[in-house]
Amino acid sequence: MVNIEIDGIPLKVDSSKMIIQAADEAGIDIPRFCYHKKLSIAANCRMCLVEVDKSRKALPACATPVTEGMKVFTHSKVAINAQRSVMEFLLINHPLDCPICDQGGECELQDLSMGYGEGVSRFTEGKRVVKDKDIGPLIRTDMTRCIHCTRCVRFGVEIAGVKELGATGRGEHMEIGTYVEHSLVSELSGNIIDLCPVGALTSKPFRYKARAWEMKAHPSIAPHDAIGSNIELHVRQNDVMRVVPRDNESINEAWLSDRDRFSYQALAHPKRLTDPMIKVDDDWQVVDWQTALETAIKGLQTIINKHGAEEVGGLISPTTTLEEAFLFQKWLRGLGVENIDHRLRQQDFSDHPQQYPLDNWTLGDVQESDAIVLIGSHIRAEQPILAHRIRQAAMMGAAVSNINFFLTDLLMPIEYEMAVDINTMLTTLAGIAKVLSTLMNDSDNDDEWQALYPERTPTAFEQNVAMQLSNAASATLIVGDLANHHPDAAKIRALVHKIAELSGSRCIVVPSANSHAHVIANTLPGKEAKNSLQMWQQSLRAYVLMGFDALHDTAVPVIAKQALKRASFVVALHSFDSEFLRQTADVILPMACFTETSGTFVGIDKQWQQFAGAVAPRGDSRPAWKILRVLGNVSHVEGFDYISSQDVVDEVRQIQAERHDKPIPPYIPDSLTVESDLMMISEVPMYRTDALLRHSEALQKTPETQRIQFARINRKEAEKHGLNHQTPLTLTQQDSVVRLPLEIDDSIADGCVYVATTTDAASRLVSLFGQVSVSQSEAAT
Amino acid sequence: MTEMVLTGPKQTLFTEQLRLALDKWIAKYPRGRAQSAVIPCLHILQEANGGWLSRAIMDALAEYLSISSISVYEVATFYSMFELEPVGKHKISLCTNISCMLCGSEEILEHLQQRLAIKPGETTADGLFTLKEVECLGACVGAPMLLMDKQYHEYLTKEKIDALIDEVQS
Amino acid sequence: MKLDQVCFRTNHLSPSWTLDAYRQVGGYQVLENILNNKLKPESIIEQIKNSALRGRGGAGFPTGLKWSFMPRRLPGDKYIVCNSDEGEPGTCKDRDILRFNPHQVIEGMIIAGYTIGAQTGYNYIRGEFFEPIERFEAALEEAREAGYLGKDLLGSGFNFQLHTHVGAGAYICGEETALLESLEGKKGQPRYKPPFPAGYGLYGRPTTINNTESLASIPVILQHGADWFHELGTPNNGGSKIFCMTGHVNKPGNYEVPLGTPFAELLELAGGVRNGHQLKAVIPGGSSTPVVPAEIMMGLDMSYDGIAKARSMLGAGSVIVMDDSTCMVKALQRIAYFYYEESCGQCTPCREGTGWLYRVVKRIEDGQGKQEDLDRLVDVAENINGNTICALGDAAAAPVVSFIKHFRDEFQYHIDHGRCMDNTA
């Protein structure tokens, strides 16, 4: 700690700080463009020049460390002169057309120039003009406005892990850009919109839609992954015009994934459901809520009375709120229904979610790990912010290893990586456990596991990963979606858990979206009741579906489709209309999207985050917790007289406090060998994970999304099956036959063919991750 | 020399001979610091490519050094010796900075423009010469001076220029 | 006057650049002595300090003091880097050192490495110096062969490797931190200091950067002793210095003379001002140093402190002589263009300001000047000065301010009449 004085105010600050940080903490404003608390210091804009006693010249506050006894003047004549002249320099080549600039009203340059700029420019020579580049559907460039602060360039290198933007040319001719026209690949790219202090990088979807001063900001929580990034919704009248991050050091820091930033576009999609509807003689009629709800209850009651509540299944999307989850199951359980599940894409239920207790860790801890192993996870697509934390760890020297069915560039240094099929996945994990077990002298008391370990000596890969884990002071294992959605997921999870136990690592079985809330709210099957897969496979008479598309969000699209077609009564709460929904449902209850309702999100780190609605629901749609409340009331289920969603949360908290779950004994698989010839790898594409995303136009135009129509297979498998990339691939799975264009891609593991889910083609497949056969015969549908 | 291969796995990029030349430079820097070799490597590739750098060459070098393409573009566009468009067989870089100017570089430039019938930045129709006006080349005691390809020519006079051009043309 | 005592001490030999030639003047004996007797680095630093050797790259910073900043005992890599980027207009001495006496640079670098605890050295030579690069590489080969480079030199346990690195045309890479960036394979954009290279240099490791002439002076200092060197020059300005005499002189050339030599004598040595002309002004240390009018210049001694008396700088010893035929507006225009062209573009005042300065001076030269332009030029230059990351900003400002200060009437005439004064060409 050192004592300094800024503008006469005495301060005690950490000696590692720069003047600007000390000033920020004390609430003293120093103008700046290039400085950003999360980026390295560039000191290139020179806007933060201040006077420091004993220095001949003004010094940049962002790059001058505090020293004992230092006296800083931010408003002295020297400081103001320096700042004013920098402002003048910045403006000579900057267009002065704020009224037509998209950044107008929230431009740091505009704001500051009001305070510092000369009214009339003394620069009478011509201004620089820079040609723009198309860098994809999300970000628009207007590089003539660039002031060369290089925040965007540093963001790429230091946060996104990929240097796509650079400064080419020199001197006055220096230009920030990609040099060659291409879409940015970072899943965090949108952050450069916020970072850019001027209007050079702006949001393409938001462009010219609204002015900063016309909008009101509402805090909210992003629902698409398990992070619960803090966001701000910018609302004009009743429309969300854009989404920006809200700082939360423990969660998303200052960042936001592109997914969370641009999904709002779907809120105004024409396919939004706005009216309650019932099907009368195969015709859809818009009705009032009372009629719709009564029809729903009547239909369900009829089935229950005639066939029993076992013939009803309730399936709910994990993107819904804690309150919605709780009321959903409470209502159904009130009707006697125990077939309840939110694990829509899961296929292996041998273990139990509560088996993976949420021990105490934060995202910050992940970032501090010195060894991290990713298992069955395409982490950048699944949890972009978690990927960012891991990347930071990697850049600080953590050893990150990756075992997956395919390998992609994770934009961070990777220590060891391996593309595997399911058998190799299991034996590799078992091999790692075996090494650790020997290291830890665990072999005597663990016969069941010993029997599962491979007999061969561990491979170098297994030894290396095991050594890294056991040597690490803080290690983290991450089991991702690809593992969790796999038909043998329980085996993978059990092995990873064992490895964590042996090595003292933290084990993170990554939940999808708000799944933690759903486990707390107990949207899980009761005793002896059916899980999501069984509900489809065993074809029930009635279904209640909430917040998802059966064709895209389940593990067994064709089976789900058949089950729904066969069912005699289907109630759907959803926000988006579709042909399929109309074909299969009997009652459609339009539900509000996350911006239109209050609720609670429980993220990967177990933080409970509450948010309020920012806009009124579209049309006549309603927040789902209100729909469920009335459903409870109309069904005469007890305890449904909530006044606000807070009452629901209070009740959940109380139940949780009173609950004493018995620890569930660890699941130990009976064998680790799996029959597999050619397995389909079914990834949920980054911008297709839920209905909202699938209706967001800009995200659907990204190269990531464009690429998902291809099946991918490595060269070796292609040769083995006689495939080439010119002819479409025919995939056969039981009686489903699907044709897809093929890409030869060596990052896919042997014995695997990659087929993205949530596409038209994938929705015609029997089960994701299933065995398939491939050919290139012309005979196919 | 055989055609440079500019795509494919690292081990087969460029010609064997070029790879040897590049590797010799890369070996001068500590492990993991291959980026340090980017300037010398660009020189080598530029020379092997008739005096200029195509985007494909820059991309291939990025691949070869395991750095991002933009890092190569940044360097190639920053340093004045790199040409990003085709140039003539011989590049004439005439210094017109202060010491050379005081000693008559303007007349030399004038003469060169007349002789070659091009302006600075241009290439003669026969593709023999590209003329550039450059900053101080560190030979001011020999002003006025120019650099043709790898050779300095000092104490220039119109006659010397004529002789120089005649020699190349013949 | 004692000529060619230090860097050019092999000039009388032909060829002067071989190992043989260098040995004839006692080359590598100092190194051998250091290695054989395991001289204490502290004592070497002491001698360099006592010699009053000041950095020949332009800033004139005491070399011994600079070396003492290196955390010698810190484990891990440390580097010595020689700055042969020589780009300041008017400067062409390092080229001749590399061409005619490369071994002395090599010996100087090895000694520097030994003294500051660096095991690797790089000589950053500007890319256009094809011939000097070749000479230096050949000398390196000879030195390697002779066992002066490599592992366990002369059985001393000291390892030292030395490599050539090449630039590719960017004046800014002469600035030491830009040079380091360039050496790391990036654009030559200066780093903000602190941290200084002695703490955070090449690859983030402790690094010392010295000019070619500074390093080439080291073996001579240690051979003849600090006092000998110091006394060659004047107090606080030790040794001799190569002056690049360019412009309007009869015998342009590089002259190595003792620091403190009167300018008049140096001019004499260079054959005096071009026949039939009078001296008008001199830029004493390269284009970035303030111009000095003839009357003042003729009374100055050529040393760091001597030139400072006229509020200019000795810089790199690049003496640009201008006679009475020179149009000062045109001269400034060319210099202003240089800084505009060479600004790295990183920091605002320099990126935007150098272009502004150039355009206004050009306008005046083109006969389009406005009355307010003169004050504006000075104002813009002063707004750049001191507000930039590196000294290029200051270098761009200094000529503008000094030219207008000393030759305001000529600029005024241009504005008033749209052309040069009658007495100028």
Ligand SMILES: Cc1cc2nc3c(=O)[nH]c(=O)nc-3n(C[C@H](O)[C@H](O)[C@H](O)COP(=O)(O)O)c2cc1C
């Ligand atoms: C814009 C600029 C250009 C420079 N160019 C050179 C150069 O070409 N050669 C050089 O030795 N020093 C140059 N310098 C000075 C170096 O930054 C550094 O001070 C010098 O190399 C240190 O060596 P010395 O202490 O031996 O002089 C330049 C400085 C600036 C600000």
Ligand code: SF4
């Ligand atoms: S002063 Fe000029 S050259 Fe130096 S860092 Fe700033 S822009 Fe670059």
Ligand code: FES
């Ligand atoms: S904020 Fe300090 S120089 Fe830009």
